[in-house]
Structures are given as structure tokens and as C-alpha cells.
Amino acid sequence: MKLENPIDKDKKIREEIKLIVKATKGRYDYRRVCTTLRNKGLVVNHKRVLRIMRQEGLLCNKFKTRSRKCSSYKGQVGKVAPKLVNRNFKTNSPNKLWLTDVTEFRIKGHGNLVIHSDQRFHYQHSTWSSKLRKLNIRQSMSRKGNCLDNSPMENFFEILKQEMYYGVEFKNYEQLRKEIELYIKWYNEDRIKTKLNGMSPVERLCNILCIEPPD
Incomplete structure (x- = not known):
């Protein structure tokens, strides 16, 4: 040999x-x-x-920039939904549980920036809740000062910004939108996670369901 x-x-x-x-x-x-x-x-x-x-000279430097934290809680302005999740994130198939949050991306060279307010303002609003009702989606909210159920989504936004947004100059909205879409696809299908034994989320799901990952 x-x-x-x-x-x-x-x-x-x-x-x-x-x-x-x-x-x-x-x-x-x-x-x-x-x-x-x-x-x-x-x-x-x-x-x-x-x-x-x-x-x-190949060490990752994506996580040197830290995002600023902002708080724009407006108080109760609409219906507050019950807390259904309670940190139980396990599902046996896709589209059983969705998480949502609000984050801000700034595009350099544009002065007419729209700033989103705190998530509770958006998700209590009647237009949002009525849209969910039409789509037959139940609404769930964390209590003020207790955002543990929403932390996975906040962590995802933080990782997304660190890995594909900070340090990159985007010329316009379309370019930013395309890069975000490509990143989300890569994150789900290819990005390995140590907590998933070196598999991507899609690979882990396919492993659980005993099916072949998509090409």
C-alpha cells in the first residue's frame, strides 16, 4: 500500500x-x-x-461588526395574540411553525430610508392580523420583556447581516433583495451547522424524514 x-x-x-x-x-x-x-x-x-x-489569510472576519440595538415599543395598539409557541420549536414537517421579526437594512447612496418600528407595533396592527386571518394563519406573540420565543429569528437576522451584509456595498434595492434571497437559499440548503452534526437544515430534515435531499 x-x-x-x-x-x-x-x-x-x-x-x-x-x-x-x-x-x-x-x-x-x-x-x-x-x-x-x-x-x-x-x-x-x-x-x-x-x-x-x-x-x-483565510480566517473569517464576518463577525467583527456588531449591529446596534434599537427599541421602538409603542405600547399596546391592537390585539395581542396568545403565546402558543412557548419555546417549542420542534415540528415533524415543514410549514408547521413560522417565526417573524423586523430588521433594518440600509442601502448606501439613498436618503429616503424607511425605518421600521418595533415588532409589536407591526404585529398588533389590524392590517397584519386581518391578513393572517385571511390566510388561515394563527398568531402568536411573546410578552413584553420576554422574547425567548423570537430569539431564533433574531439570531438568524444577526447571522445574515454578519455573513452577507456588513462590509458589502449594495447599489440598489434589487441587488440587496437578490443577495438576501440567494443567502437564504444557501443557508437552508448548504450552510452546515455544528448543532446539526455538520449538516444543513435541509439535509437534517431529509435525514429525519429518511428522504433524499433535493439536487
Whole structure:
């Protein structure tokens, strides 16, 4: 049995790391890069991956910018729905539970920026609740000062901004909208999560349902 040359193996690992970083647009830290390598059959120590990424200047810098927090709670302005979720996020199929939140994206070069107010103002409004009723969707709200049920959506917005928005200049709304749509597709179908044993959300769901992931 012929052993692989250590120099050739190191070169192969470096090239694979470069491909992973390029494919993920620099959004993966060394731990996710290490997991992706293992998914490809290359078992590499995470310290080695970290060292190589430092040497090649490939370390993720998407999470250096922190978003500012804003509060615009307007008090009760409409109907407050009951709390149905209670941090139970487990479902056995898609479209059983939706989370929603409000976040702000600023497009450089435009002065007519529209700023969204706090989520409770929007989701108590009659136009929103009537639209949900027409679509036969039940409404659920956290109590003021207790937003644990909404935290997964807030965390997603934070990750989205860190990985595809901060540090990138968007020329117009259409470009921003397209990039957000592409990111959401990538997040669901390709972005691996350590909490999901190195699988993407779609791969994890298909694994649970024992079906093949979509191409």
C-alpha cells in the first residue's frame, strides 16, 4: 500500500480549504471548514485547519461588526395574540411553525430610508392580523420583556447581516433583495451547522424524514 506524501497531502488540504472559503464567501470559521473537510472524507485536526487558514489569510472576519440595538415599543395598539409557541420549536414537517421579526437594512447612496418600528407595533396592527386571518394563519406573540420565543429569528437576522451584509456595498434595492434571497437559499440548503452534526437544515430534515435531499 502506497502512503500519501505528507507534502502532497498538505497541499491538497490547503487547496480544499481555499475552495471551501471561496464557495462560502468567507462565511465559515475554521471549525465549520474543518467539519466540511471531514464531510469530504479528509480527517484533519481543527488546530491544523486554523493554522493553515491563518497562513493563507483565510480566517473569517464576518463577525467583527456588531449591529446596534434599537427599541421602538409603542405600547399596546391592537390585539395581542396568545403565546402558543412557548419555546417549542420542534415540528415533524415543514410549514408547521413560522417565526417573524423586523430588521433594518440600509442601502448606501439613498436618503429616503424607511425605518421600521418595533415588532409589536407591526404585529398588533389590524392590517397584519386581518391578513393572517385571511390566510388561515394563527398568531402568536411573546410578552413584553420576554422574547425567548423570537430569539431564533433574531439570531438568524444577526447571522445574515454578519455573513452577507456588513462590509458589502449594495447599489440598489434589487441587488440587496437578490443577495438576501440567494443567502437564504444557501443557508437552508448548504450552510452546515455544528448543532446539526455538520449538516444543513435541509439535509437534517431529509435525514429525519429518511428522504433524499433535493439536487
